[in-house]
Amino acid sequence: MAAVEKIIENRIDDKTTDSKALKWVGTRAPRPDGVDKVTGRAKFGADTHLPNMLIGKVLRSPHAHARILSIDPSAALALPGVKAVVTRDDFPDQPAGAVQPAGEMIINYRDMTRNIMAREKALYEGHAVAAVAAVSDRVAGQALTLIKVDYEVLPHVIDVDEAMGADAPLIQEDLITEGMDPAPEKPSNIAKRVEFGHGDIETGFSQAQVVIEREFKTRPVHQGYIEPHACLASFSEDGQADLWCSTQGHYVARGHCATLLGMDVSKLRVTSSEIGGGFGGKTVVYLEPVALALSRKACQPVKMVMTRDEVFRASGPACGTSMQVRIGATREGKITAGDATLKFQAGAFAGSPVPAAAMCAFAPYDLEHVRSVGYDVLVNRPKVAAYRAPGAPLGEYAVESVIDELAKALELDPIEFRLLNAVREGVDSSYGPKFGPIGCIQTLEAARDHDHYQTPLGSGQGRGVATGYWFNIGGQTSATLNLSEDGSVALVVGTPDIGGSRASLAMMTAETLGIELDKVRPLVGDTSALGYNMLTGGSRVTFAGGIAVVGAAEDLIRQLCERAALTWDLPLDDVEWIEGEARPANGRAGSEAPMSMAEIAKDMAKSGGPIVGRHSTNAQGAGPSFGTHVVDVDVDRETGRVSVTRYTVVQDAGKAIHPGYVEGQYQGGAVQGIGWALNEEYIYDEKGKIENAGFLDYRVPVCSDVPMIDTVIVEVPNPEHPYGVRGVGETPIVPPLAAISNAVENALGIRFTELPMSPPRVLAAIEQAG
Amino acid sequence: MRYEVPETVDAAVALLAAANGSARILAGGTDLLVQLRAGLVEPDVVVDIKKISQTRQVTAQDGGFRVGAAVTGAELDEHPDLKKNWPGVVEAAELIGSTQVQGRATMGGNLCNASPAADSVPALIAAAATCQIAGPDGERTVPVESICTGPGKTILGTGEFVVSLILPARPPHSGDAYLRFIPRTEMDIAVVGVGVSLTLDGAGQCIAARVGLGAVAATALLVTEAADALVGTAVDEGAVEKMQQAVRAACRPIDDKRGTIAYRTQVSGVLAGRACRIALERAGEH
Numbered sequence A: 001m002a003a004v005e006k007i008i009e010n011r012i013d014d015k016t017t018d019s020k021a022l023k024w025v026g027t028r029a030p031r032p033d034g035v036d037k038v039t040g041r042a043k044f045g046a047d048t049h050l051p052n053m054l055i056g057k058v059l060r061s062p063h064a065h066a067r068i069l070s071i072d073p074s075a076a077l078a079l080p081g082v083k084a085v086v087t088r089d090d091f092p093d094q095p096a097g098a099v100q101p102a103g104e105m106i107i108n109y110r111d112m113t114r115n116i117m118a119r120e121k122a123l124y125e126g127h128a129v130a131a132v133a134a135v136s137d138r139v140a141g142q143a144l145t146l147i148k149v150d151y152e153v154l155p156h157v158i159d160v161d162e163a164m165g166a167d168a169p170l171i172q173e174d175l176i177t178e179g180m181d182p183a184p185e186k187p188s189n190i191a192k193r194v195e196f197g198h199g200d201i202e203t204g205f206s207q208a209q210v211v212i213e214r215e216f217k218t219r220p221v222h223q224g225y226i227e228p229h230a231c232l233a234s235f236s237e238d239g240q241a242d243l244w245c246s247t248q249g250h251y252v253a254r255g256h257c258a259t260l261l262g263m264d265v266s267k268l269r270v271t272s273s274e275i276g277g278g279f280g281g282k283t284v285v286y287l288e289p290v291a292l293a294l295s296r297k298a299c300q301p302v303k304m305v306m307t308r309d310e311v312f313r314a315s316g317p318a319c320g321t322s323m324q325v326r327i328g329a330t331r332e333g334k335i336t337a338g339d340a341t342l343k344f345q346a347g348a349f350a351g352s353p354v355p356a357a358a359m360c361a362f363a364p365y366d367l368e369h370v371r372s373v374g375y376d377v378l379v380n381r382p383k384v385a386a387y388r389a390p391g392a393p394l395g396e397y398a399v400e401s402v403i404d405e406l407a408k409a410l411e412l413d414p415i416e417f418r419l420l421n422a423v424r425e426g427v428d429s430s431y432g433p434k435f436g437p438i439g440c441i442q443t444l445e446a447a448r449d450h451d452h453y454q455t456p457l458g459s460g461q462g463r464g465v466a467t468g469y470w471f472n473i474g475g476q477t478s479a480t481l482n483l484s485e486d487g488s489v490a491l492v493v494g495t496p497d498i499g500g501s502r503a504s505l506a507m508m509t510a511e512t513l514g515i516e517l518d519k520v521r522p523l524v525g526d527t528s529a530l531g532y533n534m535l536t537g538g539s540r541v542t543f544a545g546g547i548a549v550v551g552a553a554e555d556l557i558r559q560l561c562e563r564a565a566l567t568w569d570l571p572l573d574d575v576e577w578i579e580g581e582a583r584p585a586n587g588r589a590g591s592e593a594p595m596s597m598a599e600i601a602k603d604m605a606k607s608g609g610p611i612v613g614r615h616s617t618n619a620q621g622a623g624p625s626f627g628t629h630v631v632d633v634d635v636d637r638e639t640g641r642v643s644v645t646r647y648t649v650v651q652d653a654g655k656a657i658h659p660g661y662v663e664g665q666y667q668g669g670a671v672q673g674i675g676w677a678l679n680e681e682y683i684y685d686e687k688g689k690i691e692n693a694g695f696l697d698y699r700v701p702v703c704s705d706v707p708m709i710d711t712v713i714v715e716v717p718n719p720e721h722p723y724g725v726r727g728v729g730e731t732p733i734v735p736p737l738a739a740i741s742n743a744v745e746n747a748l749g750i751r752f753t754e755l756p757m758s759p760p761r762v763l764a765a766i767e768q769a770g
Numbered sequence B: 001m002r003y004e005v006p007e008t009v010d011a012a013v014a015l016l017a018a019a020n021g022s023a024r025i026l027a028g029g030t031d032l033l034v035q036l037r038a039g040l041v042e043p044d045v046v047v048d049i050k051k052i053s054q055t056r057q058v059t060a061q062d063g064g065f066r067v068g069a070a071v072t073g074a075e076l077d078e079h080p081d082l083k084k085n086w087p088g089v090v091e092a093a094e095l096i097g098s099t100q101v102q103g104r105a106t107m108g109g110n111l112c113n114a115s116p117a118a119d120s121v122p123a124l125i126a127a128a129a130t131c132q133i134a135g136p137d138g139e140r141t142v143p144v145e146s147i148c149t150g151p152g153k154t155i156l157g158t159g160e161f162v163v164s165l166i167l168p169a170r171p172p173h174s175g176d177a178y179l180r181f182i183p184r185t186e187m188d189i190a191v192v193g194v195g196v197s198l199t200l201d202g203a204g205q206c207i208a209a210r211v212g213l214g215a216v217a218a219t220a221l222l223v224t225e226a227a228d229a230l231v232g233t234a235v236d237e238g239a240v241e242k243m244q245q246a247v248r249a250a251c252r253p254i255d256d257k258r259g260t261i262a263y264r265t266q267v268s269g270v271l272a273g274r275a276c277r278i279a280l281e282r283a284g285e286h
């Protein structure tokens, strides 16, 4: 009920709080992809078919760590119906140091080529070792059993603390830790050390009257998208290729594939499908280069679709961690120092998001003395992929747990304690830059004043709060508006639509042009349709895409005014664009009847030919977003089962272009956080093999596991965006881990320092506490 | 692979016997189709029993019920008399899967799939249900607790299948209940499942009890010691506690991804206590 009221409340807000009257921005318009999705017409990754299409399948390592002595595909190739086999030999090696930033992660092509197809060693169970293309799924499956691989099984390590130990098996034999001075002489599994902060930690702790220090451990989790990785590749004999795939960034996928296959980027065209969830996990390539290599060899199209088992064994995950946090405060509640050490599993290749985690860990707090150190550690697990606000939920889980304990020790309300120390505009962030306009305090105050926080708990229940932070990003973005002869426009963007971005980009376009929303048809173009586009990630699309479409709309308006000026024989300065039509302006106002977009479009051949609005930008000035979550839990003391009974997300959106989809992001992040906090974890056997590679035993929450997630949209506009947008997609997953852990502590008086808080762990802790 | 849809028990038996062990029965298919797709089973013949009318009916028999082996969970739920007499059995069957799965899943399939964690089985055991089995040598009747011999294994011989489940007549002052523990709220597999059935005399003394226990051993168990702890008592807290101890003592679980030995053992007692209290309340109402 509360949730429904909130939606209504937001609707009223939408109309009344805006100073400038907006027609589309801030409304809950129907999404342009909605009908296709509910009728099943929408095409996802596995839904594209071509004549003569082959089926590709991957042979995966059964070992967590093994040297590959030899691969013999001859028997598979001899099987009737098998058209191609690829192995490490089909991918050129990449030079060391071929590194490129992509979204929120760094791409190292030497590692990437080894991840998509094992070379010297198989580094995790499920690591691709060979692939076949055959006339049917059955033949391809049979062919896999005929490929002979000779392995020398090596000792493995999957725990981050063990991997950092002196005698741990080395995943990469020559890895020297970066970021250490002096550099270590001996190789280890520690790829990198990073440090952020300012002031002097020990000075800070010497000023504290209360200091709390805790160690935390979390397990890797999977992004849990419903749609498995899928693609269709078609290479022609002349070296040109097409690829259809489910991806968060088809331009980025194109670049990766072209590099891995050694071809010109422009010879490959990539079309992104509708996407059944990505959450960061579809910012990288797995099957795509393999399907292309198979297609190149077979000269036939090759379709590849992962099974759920493969998704779990070979894609994602987000890292597991081992963390220490120490925070000190005065008796009055002023934090004097914060210190965190974060050790993150990178998987088999360097590149965990530990730098981002270290940067975000203390971001909500205005601290004079702060330090966070991160270690990026290799283990025999799949290479981690981005997962919503990569790294941030983990560091903030540790910090926000200790903050909660401090509040309790100081007998302060946890929100008041946070308010005493919260960052505001003009403050130096814990990781460096000075904050511009931000909504940290506003979300804390809105949470404090919310009916949820004011409502007394039921008996035996507990309540927790936590605050979270994410930067958000901008980046390269292009948009085109093609004016049709009837005055309607096709909006072409290059960012796959994951969270309703076609709707919000079309709304900003219609708003800027001053036309009806249904005159804008938004489409995601293929990689040949537009200039470069960074992927959909970093909560960037409504921000950067918004700048691009508003720019394209302004470009279109300028040309429309030019055509009107030409028609009226007026100087351009005497024409203005108001409410979707050109009007004579200044001294000439009213001298001619206004010309609508449709009228200009009808005669565009006469006035100079086709009219196309374009804008390409490397968008800067993304607005960071803070969120505060409030959660109530009930704990069954006899079974250890934690139930979430009420949940409220408060977050700064800058400006909610489409409040419904902003709320959807808030709710989705909270739900994923609930799964992460309570049940999600990989279970490994002693050989380093995953035992729960499926949704039955890898437990994401089902609908009945979560209450209606209430939302409050705070709007502190981002001045760098035409409508004030900040990104909203990632911050919602940052606070839940700590908020739920704090709620469990509040209910039981037991501080959990390990995730997930699954029933057996909770019951054991209750029994231990007696 | 051949797909056959016999319309009589005899025709089904003939098809099964002829296939000589390489046939599978298809009821709702919610286990079988998953296993086929995963390549776990590769039968030559699939015999769909849903066109055999006996397997699809719930009929009154000797004061109790004869439930066709292929009656779905959703249909059980819509049978008011069955639900009134055996609420625990019906609620156990209803726990299987989701609304979609309920439209297909059957108790016959749940039992014959022989998963130690099958939800309806402990409730059927507590109910003293029996199976009517047809085969090349005619019919036989076997108690539910004797059907499974281990994970995926049953006593059913070549050519045999379960035609119906027989639920006995219910004396006055009887009640049953089934509870399972899963980490989620639905769409999950039981870590522990407990079915309890009680009959009281007019004065509230327990005169008969049965306790079925799932997911804590290779097959679902009938725990007579637990029942003995209740019979002759007023099912007071002391008796319930003894029953819980007997349940825990009967557990022979494995440590696996779904739960540790300690956890399963502890929670089996907790659920047994809770199920017993529900059964007692229901017995008091009838």
Ligand SMILES: Cc1cc2nc3c(=O)[nH]c(=O)nc-3n(C[C@H](O)[C@H](O)[C@H](O)COP(=O)(O)OP(=O)(O)OC[C@H]3O[C@@H](n4cnc5c(N)ncnc54)[C@H](O)[C@@H]3O)c2cc1C
Pocket: B024, B025, B026, B027, B028, B029, B030, B031, B032, B033, B034, B049, B069, B070, B095, B096, B097, B098, B101, B104, B105, B106, B107, B108, B109, B110, B111, B112, B113, B114, B117, B118, B119, B120, B156, B160, B161, B162, B163, B187, B188, B189, B190
């Ligand atoms: C999404 C999902 C969720 C599920 N959740 C649960 C759950 O919560 N609890 C639970 O216990 N199970 C669950 N299951 C498993 C399954 O649904 C149940 O075991 C169901 O009762 C099986 O019935 P069925 O009619 O579909 O069996 P089928 O798949 O048709 O058959 C199962 C097995 O029994 C054999 N068989 C079937 N009928 C007979 C017969 N009359 N005589 C002899 N052999 C027979 C078949 O050959 C097969 O080997 C779930 C399955 C899915 C897919």
